[in-house]
Amino acid sequence: MNIITENLCKSYIKKGHHDVEVFKDVQLNITSGQKIAITGPSGIGKSSLIHILGLMDRPTFGNVYINGVDCFSKDDKYLCDMRKRSIGFIFQFHYLMSDFTVLENILIPVWAQKNQKLNQAKSILDRVGLLNRQDYFPNELSGGQQQRVALARALINDPQIIFADEPTGHLDKFTGLEVEKLLFKIVAELGTTLIFVTHNESISAVADKVIKMREGEIVYE
Numbered sequence: 148m149n150i151i152t153e154n155l156c157k158s159y160i161k162k163g164h165h166d167v168e169v170f171k172d173v174q175l176n177i178t179s180g181q182k183i184a185i186t187g188p189s190g191i192g193k194s195s196l197i198h199i200l201g202l203m204d205r206p207t208f209g210n211v212y213i214n215g216v217d218c219f220s221k222d223d224k225y226l227c228d229m230r231k232r233s234i235g236f237i238f239q240f241h242y243l244m245s246d247f248t249v250l251e252n253i254l255i256p257v258w259a260q261k262n263q264k265l266n267q268a269k270s271i272l273d274r275v276g277l278l279n280r281q282d283y284f285p286n287e288l289s290g291g292q293q294q295r296v297a298l299a300r301a302l303i304n305d306p307q308i309i310f311a312d313e314p315t316g317h318l319d320k321f322t323g324l325e326v327e328k329l330l331f332k333i334v335a336e337l338g339t340t341l342i343f344v345t346h347n348e349s350i351s352a353v354a355d356k357v358i359k360m361r362e363g364e365i366v367y368e
């Protein structure tokens with residue numbers, strides 16, 4: 148899945164405050180199967196950018212083309228369908244549903260087809276090493292295990308592109324590295340495009356491209 152952006156800008160308008168221009172003129176050309184890292188200090192706009200690329204928020208100006216489709220010329224229903232069909236998202240915190248088991252959490256994005264997807268959900272759980280935890284609840288798991296479930300949930304719709312916003316940011320260094328390695332291994336096996344936010348230089352070093360967000364500029368490497 149390839150993604151091209153044109154003059155992408157984001158400003159937030161909040162009553163009683165000056166408008167905050169987070170970024171402007173972001174020009175990206177991401178080809179299928181690439182791993183793209185986004186780095187930069189807190190508050191610079193990494194999450195804002197990844198939310199727009201993942202079709203969860205609209206830009207103030209500019210366009211995002213995914214496989215040639217001018218996404219933001221479409222209505223919210225189209226964007227929602229496209230997200231369900233082709234995009235997986237992993238957040239800094241797992242956002243698992245506490246009253247659902249591990250297996251049920253993985254099936255939530257495809258709930259209408261949960262019976263047909265059951266075997267696939269189990270095989271993804273096996274892949275992330277948690278088949279023996281399928282009937283556990285999220286609060287019965289370690290932080291690294293919770294994040295591996297969040298990774299498994301992002302895979303259930305066979306996404307062509309995965310977005311990860313500091314998916315290991317709250318884990319200790321060793322556990323975080325283990326989860327990141329697993330994420331890279333799986334996207335390499337599946338050939339999925341990966342766009343991830345990280346503060347870890349050794350992780351950004353394995354990316355095909357690094358987008359360094361700085362005050363007032365963006366450096367592409």
Ligand SMILES: Nc1ncnc2c1ncn2[C@@H]1O[C@H](COP(=O)(O)OP(=O)(O)OP(=O)(O)O)[C@@H](O)[C@H]1O
Nearest residue numbers: 159160161167169188189190191192193194195196
């Ligand atoms: N919904 C919103 N309304 C108003 N301003 C917002 C909104 N969301 C984010 N911002 C502002 O946009 C800026 C960028 O926020 P963003 O979350 O994208 O940063 P970030 O680079 O992901 O930071 P962090 O590394 O801490 O996660 C911040 O100054 C923030 O206050």
Ligand SMILES: [Mg+2]
Nearest residue numbers: 193194195312
């Ligand atoms: Mg952020």
